[in-house]
Amino acid sequence: MNNFEFYNPVKILFGEGQIENISKELAPYKTILLTYGGGSIKRNGVYEKVMSALKGKTIIEFGGIEPNPRYETLIKAVELARQTNVDFILAVGGGSVIDGSKFIAAAIPFNDEPWNIVSKGIKVEKAIPLGTVLTLPATGSEMNAGAVISRFETKEKFAFGSPAVFPKFSVLDPTVTYSLPQRQVVNGIVDAFAHVLEQYLTYPVNAHIQDRFAEGILKTLIEVGPKTLKNSNDYELRANFMWSCTMALNGLIATGVPTDWATHMIGHELTALFGLDHAVTLAIVYPALLKIVFEEKKEKLRQYAIRVWEFPDEEIAALKAIDRTEQFFRELGIKTRLPEHRISFEDIKPIIDRFAKRGWKLGENKSITSDVVEQILKKALEEYQ
Amino acid sequence: MNNFEFYNPVKILFGEGQIENISKELAPYKTILLTYGGGSIKRNGVYEKVMSALKGKTIIEFGGIEPNPRYETLIKAVELARQTNVDFILAVGGGSVIDGSKFIAAAIPFNDEPWNIVSKGIKVEKAIPLGTVLTLPATGSEMNAGAVISRFETKEKFAFGSPAVFPKFSVLDPTVTYSLPQRQVVNGIVDAFAHVLEQYLTYPVNAHIQDRFAEGILKTLIEVGPKTLKNSNDYELRANFMWSCTMALNGLIATGVPTDWATHMIGHELTALFGLDHAVTLAIVYPALLKIVFEEKKEKLRQYAIRVWEFPDEEIAALKAIDRTEQFFRELGIKTRLPEHRISFEDIKPIIDRFAKRGWKLGENKSITSDVVEQILKKALEEYQ
DSSP, rough: OOOEEEEEOEEEETTTTTGHHHHTTTTOOEEEEEEHHHHHSHHSHHHHHHHHTTSEEEEEEEOOOOSBBBHHHHHHHHHHHHTOOEEEEEEEEEESHHHHHHHHHTTTTOOOOTTHHHSSOOOOOOOOEEEEEESSSSSSSSSSSSSEEEETTEEEEEEEEEEEGOOOOEEEOGGGGGGOOOOHHHHHHHHHHHHHHHHSSSSSOOOOHHHHHHHHHHHHHHHHHHHHOOOOTOOOHHHHHHHHHHHHHSTTTTTSEEEEEHHHHHHHHHHHHHHHOHHHHHHHHHHHHHTTTHHHHHHHHHHHOOOSSOSSSSSSHHHHHHHHHHHHHHHHTTTOSSGTTTOHHHHHHHHHHHHHHHTTOOOOTBBBBHHHHHHHHHHHOOOOO | OOOOOOOOEEEESSSSSGGGGHHHHTTOOOEEEOOOOOSHHSSHHHHHHHHHTTTTTEEEEOOOOSOOOOOHHHHHHHHHHHHHTOEEEEEEEEEHHHHHHHHHHTTTOOOOOOHHHHHSSOOOOOOEEEEEOOOOOOOOOOGSSEEEEEEEEEEEEEEOOOGGOOOOOEEEOGGGGGOOOOHHHHHHHHHHHHHHHHHSSSSSOHHHHHHHHHHHHHHHHHHHHHHHOOOOHHHHHHHHHHHHHHHSSSSTTTSSSOOOHHHHHHHHHHHHHHOOOOOHHHHHHHHHHHTTTTOOOOOOHHHHHHHSSSSOTTHHHHHHHHHHHHHHHHHHHHOOSGGGGGGOOHHHHHHHHHHHTTTOOOOTOBBBBBHHHHHHHHHHHHOOO
């Protein structure tokens, strides 16, 4: 096991009816910036519950944070918050609203050009405190200190992180997910599944607890994912789906182990260039990547095959696990090959060029150069059989 | 899954060499109360490493905190700390030193009789900040907000808890455990195992993640426990043992599920009256309790049998799991029956009387009255075959 530091001070309020308890958490604050996305919270009753819990506060609303939240949008919220002396940000939405709100929180007291926080990876020391009411389980942003921000102008998508943007609290009420479109639930399942794989499918370092926890989250997603798609109002299924997504990326299963994240980095480019849903890009890249860097990952792939998919312990298990993973994504309704999204080799050339220019070496072994990215994307160009 | 609140702000510094990093964490503090136990830290090099990391601070030493830390001892530290204006407590030791230090931290600013914190279960709002360097993996106290304190005079042993006594940081360096006596390592394995069972072996509430995590900790303790006893200097084994103990009682696997704790409550009395090691009392009470309240727990016992012990899925699996658990404790070298500790029915009568007088109803179903305690202790009086 590698040395590690683990710190996660986010308070979780989990369960039906927890939204009303945010009023206690917000007692020290006066002026709340209420951030949200396209307005679904006004149709499903969440907005009213939140407003009722915010009674007595000055509320500044900022809606319209888009999926893959854009710098160009967020910077308007930063200006608004600075003008109105906001002292708390309440993000009501999914990963995009929460990620965007983390950027707003960090940018408000930042004395330089805020885009530098993202593009130069500056570790901000200060941020306006924020809390969240999660409406879409997927990214884990509600219980971590990271965020991914896009810039429309330059078609860029970058991650940033700082302990200053840990939410003070996050409300996870499974009932608010009942009205989610199927596509978003599918994306959530795949996103959380891929988050676990990025921290688990590397090489073994004798981290028993971390492996068992990772396997436990994967097994839970396999058990409840397809069922919760079919039974959107089943509380128990939604509760387990929601808690799985949070546990998948709150730092716990990353303690003391190598992590990969190459699939995410390559996927971000597919989103930036072609507008594919984040989860769809992961479902496309992951099976291809696992085949290309098979040798580096084969020990953990075999463990994954045996413990998660319950395959017999044999040489071929590792390969079978890759196919089973892709099949799982497809059974959820995701198209896992680039041609199915009408993307050709010509289309992906700019991605390879970008990685070549940046000179990045991705993956737990820093072995994924632009050449390997090209092999991975070519593999994803093959027809599914 | 039940509604829950989860909050755990303890920063973990895990791995070899992490003791030196406490100097960073202690930057804001001037006068450190350094608490420890019988002085083993002066023989195994930990004391020197800690002193070197504390360079430049005023250090007030308070050694001699005993196993099952006593109010009578701790109150002396409280007086010393008040006189010397201590602004941070660094607990270097196992669960007893850490638990005792939590009491000291809470008692220093407490305006009433400090024993009331424990005996009346007062939720203190304020405490002197504390950090820990863990030397004995077992209780999980390094990453939770609870403590158990004894009063020698009255032979009482009570738990208390408050978010104010969460350690600011805890150092977990597996190498400091190399010199532990076997008996303490055995106790640690059994203690952590029992902690997980208290939160897992109740009745099912569809908490997939919590169940999988609990099972993962149990499996890890089964895998690494016996091996680390035989290979005390194997870093990987000690690291996994150490992290298992911490994860067993940091609140995570208790989220959203019923918990039991009857075995602990009954065990505390065996320690208070006969001076048995805490873990030994758990190994005596648990198998007996599981047989007596079998019907209430049989669903989870069956799941435990199948997933943790990998028994075939059959009616008898649940019963077999109880025997296998007792056998596991015995293989570690613990005597699991009262007569093996020369305790007779006459001896345990005062315990039954105590529970009868208190009128407590223990367990996840509040079904364990003093009558049931009597049945459990009688079961533990039977000879092991």
